[in-house]
Amino acid sequence: MSRNQSSISISGIILITGLVINTLIIRSAYLNPNYYWWLIVSLPLLGIIIFNITQKKHAILRNYPLVGYLRYFFESIRPEFRQYFFESDADGKPFNRRQRSIVYQRAKNVRQTVAFGMQTDPNQVGYEWMAHSIYPVHINNKSPRVIVGNKQCMQPYDASILNIGAMSFGALSKTAIESLNAGAQLGGFAHNTGEGGISPYHLMGGDLIWQIGTGYFGCRDHAGNFNEVLFQQNASLPNVKMIELKLSQGAKPGHGGILPAAKNTPEIASIRNVPVNTTIVSPPAHTAFSDAKGLIYFLETLRQLSGGKPVGFKICIGSKQEFIDICQQMKLTGIVPDFITIDGAEGGTGAAPLEFTDNVGMPLMEAVSFVSTTLIKMGLKKHIRLIAAGKIITGFDIIKVLSLGADICYSARGMMFSLGCIQALKCDSGKCPVGIATQEENLYKGLDPSDKKVRVANFHKNTLQAVVELMESSGYKELSDIKSANIFRRISQLETKSLEEIYFKDTLTISPKTMSQLN
Numbered sequence: 001m002s003r004n005q006s007s008i009s010i011s012g013i014i015l016i017t018g019l020v021i022n023t024l025i026i027r028s029a030y031l032n033p034n035y036y037w038w039l040i041v042s043l044p045l046l047g048i049i050i051f052n053i054t055q056k057k058h059a060i061l062r063n064y065p066l067v068g069y070l071r072y073f074f075e076s077i078r079p080e081f082r083q084y085f086f087e088s089d090a091d092g093k094p095f096n097r098r099q100r101s102i103v104y105q106r107a108k109n110v111r112q113t114v115a116f117g118m119q120t121d122p123n124q125v126g127y128e129w130m131a132h133s134i135y136p137v138h139i140n141n142k143s144p145r146v147i148v149g150n151k152q153c154m155q156p157y158d159a160s161i162l163n164i165g166a167m168s169f170g171a172l173s174k175t176a177i178e179s180l181n182a183g184a185q186l187g188g189f190a191h192n193t194g195e196g197g198i199s200p201y202h203l204m205g206g207d208l209i210w211q212i213g214t215g216y217f218g219c220r221d222h223a224g225n226f227n228e229v230l231f232q233q234n235a236s237l238p239n240v241k242m243i244e245l246k247l248s249q250g251a252k253p254g255h256g257g258i259l260p261a262a263k264n265t266p267e268i269a270s271i272r273n274v275p276v277n278t279t280i281v282s283p284p285a286h287t288a289f290s291d292a293k294g295l296i297y298f299l300e301t302l303r304q305l306s307g308g309k310p311v312g313f314k315i316c317i318g319s320k321q322e323f324i325d326i327c328q329q330m331k332l333t334g335i336v337p338d339f340i341t342i343d344g345a346e347g348g349t350g351a352a353p354l355e356f357t358d359n360v361g362m363p364l365m366e367a368v369s370f371v372s373t374t375l376i377k378m379g380l381k382k383h384i385r386l387i388a389a390g391k392i393i394t395g396f397d398i399i400k401v402l403s404l405g406a407d408i409c410y411s412a413r414g415m416m417f418s419l420g421c422i423q424a425l426k427c428d429s430g431k432c433p434v435g436i437a438t439q440e441e442n443l444y445k446g447l448d449p450s451d452k453k454v455r456v457a458n459f460h461k462n463t464l465q466a467v468v469e470l471m472e473s474s475g476y477k478e479l480s481d482i483k484s485a486n487i488f489r490r491i492s493q494l495e496t497k498s499l500e501e502i503y504f505k506d507t508l509t510i511s512p513k514t515m516s517q518l519n
Contacts, residue, residue, distance in 0.1 A: 312337045
């Protein structure tokens, strides 16, 4: 008998068994009416069996009309079972248990130490470590800051080296946004709005970095084009300290976002300046410009309309030549942005196609080293601050990107963990169990901003303290002292290399002709 015939016979046996059982119950009920209560269970089960055998959508349920449901049940709880019963401290993606735990501990301001030694394998390829000094130093300033704004900027901003990464209202709940911004106000750091516009929940007193994407939410006309008047109104808000133009993001570079009609509530529609209850598509590219020169002039427009606040752009590096072209236009026009945000391909998002998440864009470490090298060779680095984003959780993560040329860091998912995110991986479903990535009131009302804002501020403070302690142990008195030559990675069982050797071995080559044009 073939495998298919065997499966069909099993479903047939189940059907016959169900019919026989129900027939026996009905016959028994004639003798004892109490048996009719059994029909409450047996008849629905028979109906399920008949329905599943005749439907053609699910092969498992057609072949196994009752027990087949167990497959879907166990699949639905697989992430929870894996996380709580099978996953070791070093497993788990995109963040393992140790990474999540250190955020929880720092956010709650409780014990942040580990016992009995390292759990990572120092002989495993990919293991990283930094060289300490036998002459440690003491640093008084436990919250390092960096001035953002070159000579073309009229309102420079004194930024913390760790800030809240871009997450929009709509992707996150109102209570999550309120908690983040209030936490930023408590801790004295900045909160990136994400491309969804400035909501009332962003205005809890924290400094804002207003991100503008291809949808121009909060500064668009009815056709979806950039509107100078609306931009100027929002940019003039005292909470807005910097303007970030999003070209691409690491989780889905070159791919536009979609706001489903179901999520486009009257409140969100009014914030984004879009028609209510309609699906809104953010195009992959900007309509305000179409090349490097247009980008540079548009940034200057934003700078002027904002009253001279720091302006910059966010990019996930794809084509190196396209970034070089942008730098060339800075030199040719004399217009230099105040900052550039580098989003690594490992950056997160609420929802993205698998191929874009896993296989498009340059990882953060390669991207930061490439951008910083390019800017140095073109004489631009001293005018531009680099902001790094992409799986930055610990003090060591910050030290690494600073050593490669970054000045400031964003953490988005780290800040979500500080709110109580359990990495349920349900962001795209709108069913976030802890009320962060959802618009359902029965879920987000469980998140109390009065408590969570303190945890956000604690995570920021304790992570910066870890950065300072690492600097002290390595003999670094200033951020500028951090060197990639003193941070190492095992690249094979028998060889380690410094980040300087790995990322700066092949420096950018610019032709003499190009250099003559730039100079």
